[in-house]
Amino acid sequence: MEYEAVIGLEVHVQIKTESKIFSGSRAGYGYGPNELVDPVVLGLPGALPVMNKAALDGIIKAGLAFDCSIPDWCKWDRKNYFYPDSPNNYQITQYDQPICEGGEVEIELSGDSRAEMGEHKKIKLARIHLENDVGKLNHFAEDSLVDYNRAFTPLMEIVSEPDMHSGDEAFAFLTSIRQTMIYCGVSDCDMEKGQMRADANISVRPVGETALGSKIELKNLNSITGVKNGIEYEIKRQIRELKKGNSITQATWRWNADLGRTELMREKEDAHDYRYFPDPDLLPVKIDYEWRNRIQSEIPELPFEKQRRFMEEYDLPYTITSVLVPNRTLSEFFEQAAKKDPAKAKAIGNYVTNDLLRELSEAGQSLADCKISPEHLLSLVEAVEKGTITKQIAKDVFVEMFRSGELAGEVIERKGLKPDFDDDQVKVWCQEAIDENPKPVEDFRSGNGKALNALLGQVMKKSRGKANPQSVNQVLRELLN
Amino acid sequence: MGDELHFKSAGELSDLLSSGSVSSVEIVQSLVERVGSVDDRVKAFNSFDAEDALAQAQASDDRRAKGESLGELDGIPVGLKDNLAVKDQPLTCSSKILESFVSPYDGTCIQKLKANGAVLWGRLNMDEFAMGSSTENSGTHTTSNPWDLERIPGGSSGGSAAAVGACETPISLGSDTGGSIRQPASHCGVVGLKPTYGRVSRYGLAAFASSLDQIGPIARNIDDAALLLNAISGYDPHDSTSYNIDVPDFRKAAADDSDRKWTIGLPKEYLEESSDSAAIKPVLDAIEFYKSQGFEFKDISLPHTEYAVATYYIIATAEASSNLARYDGIRYTKRADDFDGKDSIDVYHQSRALGFGEEVKRRVILGTYVLSSGYYDAYYLKAQKCRTLIRSDFENAFESVDAIMTPTSPTPATLKGAHAEDPLAMYLSDIYTIPANLAGIPGLSIPCGYVDGLPVGLQILGKPFKEDEILRVGRVFEAAHGYKDEHPEL
Numbered sequence: 026m027e028y029e030a031v032i033g034l035e036v037h038v039q040i041k042t043e044s045k046i047f048s049g050s051r052a053g054y055g056y057g058p059n060e061l062v063d064p065v066v067l068g069l070p071g072a073l074p075v076m077n078k079a080a081l082d083g084i085i086k087a088g089l090a091f092d093c094s095i096p097d098w099c100k101w102d103r104k105n106y107f108y109p110d111s112p113n114n115y116q117i118t119q120y121d122q123p124i125c126e127g128g129e130v131e132i133e134l135s136g137d138s139r140a141e142m143g144e145h146k147k148i149k150l151a152r153i154h155l156e157n158d159v160g161k162l163n164h165f166a167e168d169s170l171v172d173y174n175r176a177f178t179p180l181m182e183i184v185s186e187p188d189m190h191s192g193d194e195a196f197a198f199l200t201s202i203r204q205t206m207i208y209c210g211v212s213d214c215d216m217e218k219g220q221m222r223a224d225a226n227i228s229v230r231p232v233g234e235t236a237l238g239s240k241i242e243l244k245n246l247n248s249i250t251g252v253k254n255g256i257e258y259e260i261k262r263q264i265r266e267l268k269k270g271n272s273i274t275q276a277t278w279r280w281n282a283d284l285g286r287t288e289l290m291r292e293k294e295d296a297h298d299y300r301y302f303p304d305p306d307l308l309p310v311k312i313d314y315e316w317r318n319r320i321q322s323e324i325p326e327l328p329f330e331k332q333r334r335f336m337e338e339y340d341l342p343y344t345i346t347s348v349l350v351p352n353r354t355l356s357e358f359f360e361q362a363a364k365k366d367p368a369k370a371k372a373i374g375n376y377v378t379n380d381l382l383r384e385l386s387e388a389g390q391s392l393a394d395c396k397i398s399p400e401h402l403l404s405l406v407e408a409v410e411k412g413t414i415t416k417q418i419a420k421d422v423f424v425e426m427f428r429s430g431e432l433a434g435e436v437i438e439r440k441g442l443k444p445d446f447d448d449d450q451v452k453v454w455c456q457e458a459i460d461e462n463p464k465p466v467e468d469f470r471s472g473n474g475k476a477l478n479a480l481l482g483q484v485m486k487k488s489r490g491k492a493n494p495q496s497v498n499q500v501l502r503e504l505l506n
Numbered sequence: 507m508g509d510e511l512h513f514k515s516a517g518e519l520s521d522l523l524s525s526g527s528v529s530s531v532e533i534v535q536s537l538v539e540r541v542g543s544v545d546d547r548v549k550a551f552n553s554f555d556a557e558d559a560l561a562q563a564q565a566s567d568d569r570r571a572k573g574e575s576l577g578e579l580d581g582i583p584v585g586l587k588d589n590l591a592v593k594d595q596p597l598t599c600s601s602k603i604l605e606s607f608v609s610p611y612d613g614t615c616i617q618k619l620k621a622n623g624a625v626l627w628g629r630l631n632m633d634e635f636a637m638g639s640s641t642e643n644s645g646t647h648t649t650s651n652p653w654d655l656e657r658i659p660g661g662s663s664g665g666s667a668a669a670v671g672a673c674e675t676p677i678s679l680g681s682d683t684g685g686s687i688r689q690p691a692s693h694c695g696v697v698g699l700k701p702t703y704g705r706v707s708r709y710g711l712a713a714f715a716s717s718l719d720q721i722g723p724i725a726r727n728i729d730d731a732a733l734l735l736n737a738i739s740g741y742d743p744h745d746s747t748s749y750n751i752d753v754p755d756f757r758k759a760a761a762d763d764s765d766r767k768w769t770i771g772l773p774k775e776y777l778e779e780s781s782d783s784a785a786i787k788p789v790l791d792a793i794e795f796y797k798s799q800g801f802e803f804k805d806i807s808l809p810h811t812e813y814a815v816a817t818y819y820i821i822a823t824a825e826a827s828s829n830l831a832r833y834d835g836i837r838y839t840k841r842a843d844d845f846d847g848k849d850s851i852d853v854y855h856q857s858r859a860l861g862f863g864e865e866v867k868r869r870v871i872l873g874t875y876v877l878s879s880g881y882y883d884a885y886y887l888k889a890q891k892c893r894t895l896i897r898s899d900f901e902n903a904f905e906s907v908d909a910i911m912t913p914t915s916p917t918p919a920t921l922k923g924a925h926a927e928d929p930l931a932m933y934l935s936d937i938y939t940i941p942a943n944l945a946g947i948p949g950l951s952i953p954c955g956y957v958d959g960l961p962v963g964l965q966i967l968g969k970p971f972k973e974d975e976i977l978r979v980g981r982v983f984e985a986a987h988g989y990k991d992e993h994p995e996l
Contacts, residue, residue: 064591064611068832070599070712071591071613073745103828105877109850114831169850171836300877302886305717305825307746 047074068112088125255280362399530581554628580623585678603861613710630665660690685939692963704749707742788955827873914963
């Protein structure tokens with residue numbers, strides 16, 4: 026029998042704000058234990074939560090980016106449970122009136138090769154709601170310590186419908202959420218810092234069956250790759266069990282990335298009764314037209330839209346866009362240059378995604394503080410197009426521009442990279458190369474076209490790389506025929 | 507009565523301070539003596555730091571000497587219910603679970619009192635976490651009624667009312683969730699005001715039931731209550747439920763004796779209930795007095811009154827079960843001494859079992875029950891609907907009346923132990939005060955006479971944010987009677 030998997034994801038994303046969600050305490054990462062606390066964060070007697078509007082801005086932005094509907098009102102509820110990382114032993118969350126309902130996340134699956142765009146799909150969302158994050162427990166041999174720095178960081182929970190069917194789709198789903206949130210400035214989604222966390226609900230069923238099988242909740246998925254691997258392993262495990270004639274019991278499992286397998290955490294789901302009720306310390310929130318509109322106007326062009334437009338408007342190959350687009354500042358930088366002369370866009374894209382990225386990474390610099398401007402790129406592409414320098418030399422010129430901040434012309438001038446010989450000289454060098462290398466000449470003449478490259482290399486050497494390879498090629502062919 | 511400073515009202519003391527005829531240090535010294543001589547019997551205080559109070563008084567005198575007085579409250583001692591957060595002072599809520607807790611911050615009310623130069627004066631006893639009407643549920647001790655030491659002072663702000671009644675402080679702050687200011691005020695022969703929900707910030711008030719709690723003044727006369735209310739009122743960005751509305755000068759408003767035509771409602775449901783009540787006679791006399799002053803009385807109906815107590819105990823316990831979850835033995839609350847468990851669940855069980863008293867446990871369990879899946883609709887949701895009906899009862903009534911008068915409590919102070927075996931009887935004694943909390947409206951209790959030598963209170967309920975009106979109405983009675991100057995023999 027053939028089986029298919031059905032997967033739903035619950036993704037927690039921290040919203041990047043100056044202060045915490047219900048307290049004026051600073052929000053952040055990398056501080057000493059319990060430095061980011063105040064009476065509210067510690068749940069002291071008499072402390073009261075006050076909503077941080079910036080956190081709502083963030084989630085509304087996320088909701089609009091994912092095409093959710095934003096109801097006019099949302100409210101806050103208490104979810105009651107005891108756990109030492111929870112200062113009040115209740116979490117403030119949104120139970121039956123979340124701020125975002127429905128919506129979908131566009132994903133792209135891997136193409137047949139890296140140069141080809143993969144299939145695009147839309148994964149349905151059930152809702153996105155806002156809640157406070159909790160502290161972090163650190164377990165030691167004798168005792169456990171709790172750090173409340175993370176407590177009350179704004180946290181949104183993006184809940185998908187059971188609308189995915191493979192680890193690849195889950196991977197693409199998280200990648201898309203991450204890129205969209207980074208584009209919108211809502212979150213950095215760094216999973217290592219816990220800014221994005223995911224749990225998966227996984228079940229399998231015979232193909233053609235419409236009812237869902239018993240689901241396993243999979244936890245401890247600490248990276249996007251971990252999500253993919255964990256889900257793939259779990260699907261195989263469930264199918265194996267069913268094929269053996271066993272049934273799946275609803276339970277919580279964890280992904281063990283070191284051993285590459287899933288492990289049972291809790292056999293029977295604790296019958297949690299969270300005793301949700303409206304938080305009497307907070308008022309319902311009205312999201313009016315102006316508010317929604319203001320946030321809508323702050324949403325940038327989203328990654329997939331940008332990619333489609335770059336391919337169409339600048340005729341960029343998929344490979345370049347797939348490097349450019351995930352990086353919003355890089356793609357904006359590209360476009361500043363490309364806009365000035367769209368005909369040069371492809372060449373600009375190549376320099377940006379190859380040479381610029383390489384130099385930035387080697388220098389450990391960010392785009393914002395490097396010396397390369399759109400004008401630099403244009404000057405370089407122009408010099409190559411005019412035949413002033415070869416593409417090979419252009420690579421060196423780029424490195425020099427990056428280092429000194431000079432435009433291409435200035436580098437070429439200063440370093441004397443312009444050809445200091447004429448076409449006749451090229452012809453002389455070509456003849457010399459032919460005379461000095463009888464073997465490749467013979468090979469070429471007996472039909473091995475590639476043998477010409479050896480001669481070309483010799484000529485380039487003689488010209489110290491300054492000769493134009495296309496014209497050398499042509500001259501060699503003329504001389505040999 | 508004597509001329510001793512401790513008998514004087516806050517208003518009188520304020521005048522004496524500004525005329526320079528007395529210093530704040532002298533006032534505090536006289537109160538320290540008074541506490542020394544009577545509090546072994548009244549037992550209003552959980553703790554008080556005389557040294558700290560004298561230092562605050564000295565600072566006030568120094569300010570005044572430099573001509574930098576902070577106003578009419580500067581140098582006046584204010585007693586504090588032990589559920590208000592004061593930086594570096596204990597905050598016990600009269601609970602064993604908080605017995606070693608010291609607050610690292612000031613609540614908004616306290617910040618305001620400090621900004622007005624008040625001398626923060628002691629920590630006053632209460633029913634544990636404000637749950638009760640007698641202080642018998644205190645985790646420390648039971649306070650006595652200064653008028654009869656065998657009797658309860660009322661509660662939950664029993665310490666705050668007894669301390670004012672026994673002249674151990676001129677004024678104090680209490681909190682009122684279902685009558686916890688008004689009922690003890692009526693039992694102790696003093697003035698108590700529960701402001702409109704949202705008038706006074708709750709930031710720094712250890713929560714019992716968030717949607718009902720309100721901090722308010724207890725005083726020996728209306729002028730003092732208004733003086734204290736002036737200091738603590740106002741919108742607070744730290745409390746989302748505080749209301750951004752103008753704060754009138756309550757002292758000035760209460761003293762306004764210009765002509766005005768008043769229409770007062772008498773709810774038939776309350777009077778039927780109280781027809782055989784021991785406390786009814788002085789209340790009826792007070793109503794006759796008002797009639798003689800030209801007040802018009804009108805019979806009104808608040809038809810959902812019979813559901814008020816049940817509604818209240820569902821909502822209050824539901825909120826309390828969640829609010830008190832933070833007292834878990836993990837962070838700042840006391841962990842069971844002989845803790846022998848193996849995980850955090852054991853810490854919770856043992857610490858809460860030892861730290862909470864019977865009444866608190868009863869209410870936490872009740873509240874947990876009414877919020878439980880399967881019961882939520884039948885209890886909590888229904889109670890919220892009843893609450894809406896009770897609120898609209900008042901809205902309807904206030905279309906034709908300016909204020910409503912009722913007894914504050916069905917009986918004068920009862921003997922200690924009277925309700926020990928019957929918590930329900932204690933719950934029912936809040937019947938006249940609870941509806942104001944459910945509706946969010948202000949309520950004032952003023953002394954209106956005695957039954958068998960025990961003080962009885964008249965409750966005046968007003969429209970939302972019309973504390974000024976009920977204070978003014980109350981003062982008409984107070985001005986014609988001498989109750990404010992009568993002190994118990996101690």
